[in-house]
Amino acid sequence: MPRPPTMADLAAHVGVSRQLVSLVLRDAPGASDETRRRVREAARELGFSPHVAARSLRRARSKDLGVIFAPAHSTEPEIVEAIYPAAAERGYDVMLSAQTATRSTDQAVEELLGHRCAALIVIGSDLKHTGLRAVAERSLVPVVDVGYGRRNQFYDVVRSSGDRGIEELVDYLAELGHRQITYVDPASMPPGPLRRRGYERAVKRLELAGDIVSMPGDYTEGNYFEEVGAAAARTLLERRELPTAVVAPNDHAAVGLLHTLIRNGVRIPDDVSVAGFDDALIARLSSVDLTSVRQDPGLMGVSAVEAAVRRVEGQEMRPRETVVETSLVVRSSTAAPRKRG
Amino acid sequence: MPRPPTMADLAAHVGVSRQLVSLVLRDAPGASDETRRRVREAARELGFSPHVAARSLRRARSKDLGVIFAPAHSTEPEIVEAIYPAAAERGYDVMLSAQTATRSTDQAVEELLGHRCAALIVIGSDLKHTGLRAVAERSLVPVVDVGYGRRNQFYDVVRSSGDRGIEELVDYLAELGHRQITYVDPASMPPGPLRRRGYERAVKRLELAGDIVSMPGDYTEGNYFEEVGAAAARTLLERRELPTAVVAPNDHAAVGLLHTLIRNGVRIPDDVSVAGFDDALIARLSSVDLTSVRQDPGLMGVSAVEAAVRRVEGQEMRPRETVVETSLVVRSSTAAPRKRG
DNA sequence: TTGTAGGCGTTATCAG
DNA sequence: CTGATAACGCCTACAA
Numbered sequence: 030m031p032r033p034p035t036m037a038d039l040a041a042h043v044g045v046s047r048q049l050v051s052l053v054l055r056d057a058p059g060a061s062d063e064t065r066r067r068v069r070e071a072a073r074e075l076g077f078s079p080h081v082a083a084r085s086l087r088r089a090r091s092k093d094l095g096v097i098f099a100p101a102h103s104t105e106p107e108i109v110e111a112i113y114p115a116a117a118e119r120g121y122d123v124m125l126s127a128q129t130a131t132r133s134t135d136q137a138v139e140e141l142l143g144h145r146c147a148a149l150i151v152i153g154s155d156l157k158h159t160g161l162r163a164v165a166e167r168s169l170v171p172v173v174d175v176g177y178g179r180r181n182q183f184y185d186v187v188r189s190s191g192d193r194g195i196e197e198l199v200d201y202l203a204e205l206g207h208r209q210i211t212y213v214d215p216a217s218m219p220p221g222p223l224r225r226r227g228y229e230r231a232v233k234r235l236e237l238a239g240d241i242v243s244m245p246g247d248y249t250e251g252n253y254f255e256e257v258g259a260a261a262a263r264t265l266l267e268r269r270e271l272p273t274a275v276v277a278p279n280d281h282a283a284v285g286l287l288h289t290l291i292r293n294g295v296r297i298p299d300d301v302s303v304a305g306f307d308d309a310l311i312a313r314l315s316s317v318d319l320t321s322v323r324q325d326p327g328l329m330g331v332s333a334v335e336a337a338v339r340r341v342e343g344q345e346m347r348p349r350e351t352v353v354e355t356s357l358v359v360r361s362s363t364a365a366p367r368k369r370g
Numbered sequence: 371m372p373r374p375p376t377m378a379d380l381a382a383h384v385g386v387s388r389q390l391v392s393l394v395l396r397d398a399p400g401a402s403d404e405t406r407r408r409v410r411e412a413a414r415e416l417g418f419s420p421h422v423a424a425r426s427l428r429r430a431r432s433k434d435l436g437v438i439f440a441p442a443h444s445t446e447p448e449i450v451e452a453i454y455p456a457a458a459e460r461g462y463d464v465m466l467s468a469q470t471a472t473r474s475t476d477q478a479v480e481e482l483l484g485h486r487c488a489a490l491i492v493i494g495s496d497l498k499h500t501g502l503r504a505v506a507e508r509s510l511v512p513v514v515d516v517g518y519g520r521r522n523q524f525y526d527v528v529r530s531s532g533d534r535g536i537e538e539l540v541d542y543l544a545e546l547g548h549r550q551i552t553y554v555d556p557a558s559m560p561p562g563p564l565r566r567r568g569y570e571r572a573v574k575r576l577e578l579a580g581d582i583v584s585m586p587g588d589y590t591e592g593n594y595f596e597e598v599g600a601a602a603a604r605t606l607l608e609r610r611e612l613p614t615a616v617v618a619p620n621d622h623a624a625v626g627l628l629h630t631l632i633r634n635g636v637r638i639p640d641d642v643s644v645a646g647f648d649d650a651l652i653a654r655l656s657s658v659d660l661t662s663v664r665q666d667p668g669l670m671g672v673s674a675v676e677a678a679v680r681r682v683e684g685q686e687m688r689p690r691e692t693v694v695e696t697s698l699v700v701r702s703s704t705a706a707p708r709k710r711g
Numbered sequence: 712t713t714g715t716a717g718g719c720g721t722t723a724t725c726a727g
Numbered sequence: 728c729t730g731a732t733a734a735c736g737c738c739t740a741c742a743a
Contacts, residue, residue: 106441
């Protein structure tokens with residue numbers, strides 16, 4: 030039964046000491062170029078790979094960033110993708126742990142703490158503030174929440190400027206000439222309150238008559254948001270007059286709304302402009318082509334790594350809040366309002 | 371600077387020996403119930419978590435399954451989700467490693483080998499057979515490919531029965547009364563040849579006049595498949611007569627085709643039935659509602675774990691091929707053909 | 712450059 | 728149940 034080669038095997042093969050092999054493999058000074066060459070070649074030849082458990086056991090401080098993510102969610106993969114190069118640039122490895130239907134955030138945390146990660150980055154967790162606070166207090170390492178949290182003294186927060194994103198969207202609609210802009214507010218959507226504030230600010234500043242359609246319901250169900258949008262559309266259709274524009278803080282809700290309106294003879298964007306939030310995959314489908322607000326997952330990943338490293342290396346011990354800007358993506362579901370009779 | 375508690379700390383706190391703490395924490399026999407209780411309580415109180423590096427360094431054989439996946443791809447998250455409980459059931463932990471635009475499969479392999487995983491599960495890799503073979507030969511541990519590979523002697527293969535899935539789809543269309551069923555064949559789609567064989571088998575068996583529209587092009591681009599579908603639709607529209615049904619081995623291609631046909635005045639499914647493959651998110655949108663073939667990602671994950679464990683535990687040394695059945699999902703994009711003039 | 716010695720936290724074995 | 732002892736593979740310090 031073949032055993033993976035160790036540094037000792039390598040050293041014996043080359044005819045040098047174990048220590049020297051160690052030096053070479055971690056690029057430390059103290060070995061001649063010729064020796065380096067021979068050691069590296071032998072490593073390749075024997076298929077050597079350093080035993081990271083042994084290494085991390087010996088090393089005082091770990092160079093691993095633990096990342097907890099939910100594979101099922103949509104924007105998170107892009108954040109995870111961005112974390113790898115950002116971490117590598119700063120000399121850190123990444124250790125992933127999935128949070129799934131059958132695997133709680135706590136289990137994921139437990140695993141990563143067992144690996145003695147230097148910091149924990151939690152992406153899009155369903156944990157509320159108290160849960161995250163408990164994680165941060167339980168683990169001796171810094172915790173970074175990527176999602177919808179607010180600044181606090183227990184863990185770092187990286188989030189999108191959802192409020193400003195919605196505000197910019199309303200501004201854009203107002204510039205097109207819209208004065209009746211309805212906002213659909215799905216209850217129990219974690220980033221909901223923030224985005225709603227953006228709408229309220231814009232409406233106040235522009236001196237519009239705000240109109241918020243609040244939709245109750247539970248966040249857990251699969252097609253929940255499309256249903257929310259469809260229900261909101263039915264509510265609007267019962268009125269004497271439709272608004273000229275509708276904003277939903279979620280693309281799936283916007284699509285549910287859009288399709289329900291179309292099915293009832295409303296033309297988009299001629300009769301009503303519709304816009305969403307997230308720039309999700311469905312927003313980009315040619316049959317949907319929805320104006321939306323795009324979050325920047327790459328920048329969120331990089332910001333999370335920066336926050337983690339900052340605190341690991343002790344430059345700044347107090348947790349911070351990092352806000353990542355969003356950007357408006359205009360598509361064909363929005364246009365200037367028609368003059369009405 | 372606080373250090374995470376060790377078993378020694380725990381032992382001192384409870385007033386027992388280290389060994390006993392170790393026994394208790396890994397549920398080994400040899401400790402009284404009362405001692406177990408006290409040790410566990412102390413572990414919780416001190417926030418102890420076992421140092422997995424130390425453990426895996428000491429243990430002869432590792433109990434980790436290394437999983438390589440591409441976060442950006444769509445069906446993989448579901449496979450990953452299924453792997454966790456399947457592995458846990460068999461006493462294994464899961465170690466994830468992402469393959470991204472900036473991180474090759476080889477890098478991911480290197481990381482997992484460094485952790486001395488017991489086996490490697492590679493999901494949807496862009497590696498061809500030779501690449502996977504190289505991985506399998508380089509690593510001393512069993513390798514399982516989840517994707518589109520074929521049976522071979524170097525690594526296990528877990529794949530969907532894409533051929534039978536398409537065959538079943540064509541059978542269903544034929545039963546509806548369709549005799550002119552066109553197949554769109556996107557070039558350079560890895561599972562393409564397999565699915566095409568299914569079409570060819572069905573056509574031969576049913577004695578239909580087969581009609582394959584081959585679309586050249588590169589697999590790498592983002593909206594490639596929608597474009598393929600749109601181009602295929604244009605090709606069909608140039609003919610004197612449309613087929614009564616079109617099958618695309620990919621939902622995005624089917625959607626591109628469907629929308630292009632609709633935009634040219636073709637009614638779906640009245641004039642033409644359209645079906646895809648994958649049961650992707652877009653197939654389920656109410657505006658699309660596409661008949662499709664669903665792969666079973668959960669079963670693929672479980673099968674991958676089974677294959678890995680089977681070989682790790684030496685019950686079966688020769689790599690096998692596991693074929694996971696697909697299932698037909700009928701929606702409103704397909705119906706019986708109209709009688710034509 | 713090499714060798715020697717020790718230790719990281721855990722598991723394992725053995726005698727008491 | 729305890730205590731003693733060793734080992735896993737690697738890193739670090741120090742002396743040769």
